[in-house]
Amino acid sequence: MGRVTSTQIARRLRAWALELGFDRAGVACLKGAVGADSLRRWLERGDHAEMAYMAERVALRADPREVFDGATSAVCVALQYEPQVEAVTGDLWPGVARYARGRDYHNVMGKRLRKLARRIRVGFPGTETRHYVDTGPVLERDLAARAGLGVAGKNTMLLHPEAGSYFMLGEVLTSLELEPDEPLADLCGSCSLCLEACPTGALSEPYRLDSRRCISYWTIEHRGAIPAEMRSALGQWVFGCDVCQEACPHNDRLEVSPDPAFSLPASRQGLDLAALSALDEAAYQEVLRGSPMKRSRREGLRRNAALAMGNRGDLQYVPPLGRMLDDGDPVLRSHAAWALGRIGGAEAAALLLGRLGVEGEEEVSGELISALARAEERASELRAGSS
Numbered sequence: 489m490g491r492v493t494s495t496q497i498a499r500r501l502r503a504w505a506l507e508l509g510f511d512r513a514g515v516a517c518l519k520g521a522v523g524a525d526s527l528r529r530w531l532e533r534g535d536h537a538e539m540a541y542m543a544e545r546v547a548l549r550a551d552p553r554e555v556f557d558g559a560t561s562a563v564c565v566a567l568q569y570e571p572q573v574e575a576v577t578g579d580l581w582p583g584v585a586r587y588a589r590g591r592d593y594h595n596v597m598g599k600r601l602r603k604l605a606r607r608i609r610v611g612f613p614g615t616e617t618r619h620y621v622d623t624g625p626v627l628e629r630d631l632a633a634r635a636g637l638g639v640a641g642k643n644t645m646l647l648h649p650e651a652g653s654y655f656m657l658g659e660v661l662t663s664l665e666l667e668p669d670e671p672l673a674d675l676c677g678s679c680s681l682c683l684e685a686c687p688t689g690a691l692s693e694p695y696r697l698d699s700r701r702c703i704s705y706w707t708i709e710h711r712g713a714i715p716a717e718m719r720s721a722l723g724q725w726v727f728g729c730d731v732c733q734e735a736c737p738h739n740d741r742l743e744v745s746p747d748p749a750f751s752l753p754a755s756r757q758g759l760d761l762a763a764l765s766a767l768d769e770a771a772y773q774e775v776l777r778g779s780p781m782k783r784s785r786r787e788g789l790r791r792n793a794a795l796a797m798g799n800r801g802d803l804q805y806v807p808p809l810g811r812m813l814d815d816g817d818p819v820l821r822s823h824a825a826w827a828l829g830r831i832g833g834a835e836a837a838a839l840l841l842g843r844l845g846v847e848g849e850e851e852v853s854g855e856l857i858s859a860l861a862r863a864e865e866r867a868s869e870l871r872a873g874s875s
């Protein structure tokens with residue numbers, strides 16, 4: 489039998505990836521990332537906000553051949569998630585980014601990538617592999633773009649002509665010499681709908697995302713208090729944000745079906761904003777077992793739920809926010825105060841005043857005072873409106 493060519497091996501690896509349940513697979517050569525300069529500019533401008541890990545291992549991200557001795561090519565994979573907003577009801581789930589409603593993609597894809605890596609090592613003895621989903625020092629979109637899985641959109645998402653951008657990425661780096669796939673052509677043209685749609689102006693120019701203004705960053709990555717000027721801008725988002733993807737015309741008519749692992753499980757359908765805001769440790773562990781939402785931690789999710797209730801402005805949220813005013817965590821008390829001020833009215837004002845009498849932290853007292861002023865303003869507006 490003749491020697492197996494790098495084209496034949498690449499074809500076999502792509503086929504294995506699809507057999508393991510990935511929607512698309514492609515091969516890239518690991519030499520210098522095309523987007524290395526964009527990464528450096530992004531870091532220089534501080535667009536990574538407080539994600540210090542993005543400023544580490546820059547040389548590896550820029551050239552993943554350094555990840556291990558002999559690293560040569562990557563098999564990149566994509567897995568599609570639920571695009572439909574109608575798939576969820578209630579006041580919480582539309583505010584959770586689509587990728588995060590079901591099982592954690594790190595686990596779902598990690599398991600399949602581990603199998604793919606093992607199969608490669610068994611099929612081609614002596615091959616070395618590393619597999620990653622989000623976790624490695626790799627510019628995953630850049631690598632996947634080079635593997636022909638999509639092309640960078642102006643919202644920085646990797647876009648595919650038939651699959652839009654509602655898919656996650658992962659990869660197996662290998663020491664095998666593989667024939668790479670061809671990159672796809674630009675899909676954005678003169679369209680800039682995503683830039684116009686972003687409610688916080690995080691996409692200040694095409695292909696540049698400023699995390700300091702990104703709702704996804706604040707709700708998922710940021711720990712502690714959310715700056716006052718960002719709070720109302722978060723709108724109803726509780727975990728992540730899909731606005732720049734919703735605006736993209738390539739997500740309108742998708743010709744691929746989502747992996748069922750990513751749909752909202754029945755056990756979580758009943759969770760709403762008020763319940764999330766009150767979640768104790770035991771309930772949190774049970775309801776969100778295996779969910780990527782745990783990245784925000786329990787206090788982050790409760791904080792975000794308080795802001796979303798305030799931004800919804802409905803009087804039904806006054807009692808759960810009132811209970812949060814007595815929480816042991818000052819960040820949660822501050823955010824509940826802000827939300828009560830935003831909803832306003834006599835009941836909210838009374839709760840804020842009551843808490844002010846016993847509050848021991850100066851910073852929280854400050855929040856209570858400004859929230860009280862807003863709540864009273866709102867109460868007199870309501871009185872004037874009804875007389």
Ligand code: B12
Nearest residue numbers: 523526585627628630640645646656657695697704728729
């Ligand atoms: C840090 C990070 C974030 C940060 C910063 C996002 C950002 N745009 O950089 C925050 C927390 C804000 C975030 C949010 C989200 N993220 Co995120 N994130 C990452 C992570 C860990 C690193 C991204 C990175 O390297 N950024 C630095 C910049 C410089 O790189 P880049 O945006 O990828 O840009 C490359 C290309 O756009 C290209 N490029 C740049 N300019 C230009 C110009 C032209 C003309 C061309 C052709 C190319 C090009 O070169 C760049 C560098 O290689 C990756 C996983 C990974 N290890 O790669 C996931 C990842 C990018 N995130 C992902 C997802 C799903 C999201 C969210 C949709 C989640 C949500 N619904 O809330 C949002 C989307 C926000 C957005 N518009 O990007 C997916 C994206 C999948 C896809 N189809 O693109 C990834 C790949 C995770 C995964 N394993 O699937 N994320």
